[in-house]
Amino acid sequence: MHPRRLTNHYSLITFLVCIGAAQLQAADSATQLISPFFTPPAEFAGQLGNYRSPLLFNDSSHVKTAADWPRRRAEILAQWHGLMGAWPPVLEKPKLEFLSQSKRDNFTQNRVRVELAPGVSGEAWLLIPDGKGPFPAVLVPFYEPETSIGLGKNPGRDFAAQLTRKGFVSLSIGSPGGDARSPEPGRDGWQPLSFLGYIGANCWHALANLPQVDSKRIGVAGHSYGGKWAMFASCFYEKFAAAAWSDPGIVFDEPRGSVNYWEPWYLGRDPQVTRKPGLIRADSPRTGAYKVMMETGRDLHEVHALMAPRPFLVSGGSEDAPSRWIPLNHTIAVNDLLGAKNRVAMTNRKDHSPNDESNAQLVAFFEHFLKTGK
DSSP states (O other): OOHHHHHHHHHHHHHHHHHHHHHHHHHHHHHHHHGGGGSOOTTTTTOOTTOOOTTBOTTSOBOOSGGGHHHHHHHHHHHHHHHHOOOOOOOSSOOEEEEEEEEETTEEEEEEEEEEETTEEEEEEEEEESSSSOEEEEEEEOSSHHHHTTOSSOGGGOHHHHHHHTTOEEEEEOOGGGOTTOOOOSSTTOOHHHHHHHHHHHHHHHHHTSTTEEEEEEEEEEETHHHHHHHHHHHHOTTOOEEEEESSOSSOOTTOTTSOTTSTTTTOOOTTOOOOSSSOBTTBOOOHHHHHHHHTTOOTHHHHHTTTTSOEEEEEOSSSOGGGHHHHHHHHHHHHHHTOOSOEEEEEOSSSSOOHHHHHHHHHHHIIIIISOO
16 A cells, blocks of 8 residues: 555544544433432422322232333223324324525534424424434424524524534424414324424424435424423324423422413313413313312323333422422332333422523433433
C-alpha cells in the first residue's frame, strides 16, 4: 500500500475508534445520570397505598408467575378498552407527505403532513439528525408541534429538538383538529384520551416506516397534556420501546385541577351530559367513562402496569410529587415478577414546567434505553 494511502487508512481507523469511544462515553454518562432515579425514597419504598394490585385477576385470584402475567395484562386491556371504547385497526402505513425542508443545527427539519387516524391528518415536524442511520426515534405530542421543536413560546418544552441534537429522529405532532378541548373521535362511546393514544400508535408506524428509523427503538415523550397523551399511547400500544411522561398527573387526583382526567376532552366524554369545566362539584359531577372508573375502583396504576417490562420515566413536577412512587410501586412489583429491574424511574422538580435539569434527565433516560439497550 502506498505510504500516503496507508496513513489515510490508519487515520480513518483512528477517527472511527474515537467516534466509537465518544459514543460509549456519552452512553455511560447518560446511564450515570439516570441511574439514581430508579429507586424510591426510603419513605415510599414498598408502599402500595390503597390501590388495588394489578397482580390480582378480576376474580381476585393472584398472578403467581411470569407466565400468568399475559393473561392478567389482557384482562386490564379488555377492561379499559371496554370503558373507553375499543380502537379501530391501527394504520400500519399512515400517509406521510413532505412539505418543506431546511437545515438546522446538526439535523434536517422537515415540515410534513401525517395521517393521524382515518380521515384525520395534521401538519407536523419531522427532525432527522445528520449521519447514517437507522437512528432511535421519539414521538413528541403536544398542543401544537412547534413548541416541541423549540419554535414555540416555552423553550424548555422542546423535547424533540433536544433529543434530535443527541441523535434521535423525532416526530412532533399537535392536537387533532387544532383544539385540545375538541379532539372529536368521531365514534360514540370513544373517550378522547383513548383516541389520542390511538393516534400515537399510528404515528409509531409513521416513524417505523422511515428508512432512517430503527423500529425496535421508538419511544414517546410528552409534557402535561402531552404527558397524558404519551402515557396512553405507550401503555396501550406495546410497540413503543420506552416512554417519558412529564408531570401529567399519573393517577386520578380530584383535588388537583390540572390532574383533570374527568374533563370531557380526556375521559369524561358523555354526549348526553354537559358539565362545567373545572373541579368535580355537586353542580358539575363526574361524567362518562371517568365516572364509571371511579365507581368501580379503577385508577391509572393499572394502565402503568401495561408498560411492564418496558421502561418508563415520570418527569415529575408540581402534579407528580415523590409520593407518586406509591402507585408506581405496583408496576415495580409487576416487573419484579417478570425479572426486570430498573424499568420505572421518577425525577422530581418543584414546578410544573420542565427545566434544564429535568430535560437532561429525560434525554439521558432515552439515551440509556434506546441507544445502549440496557
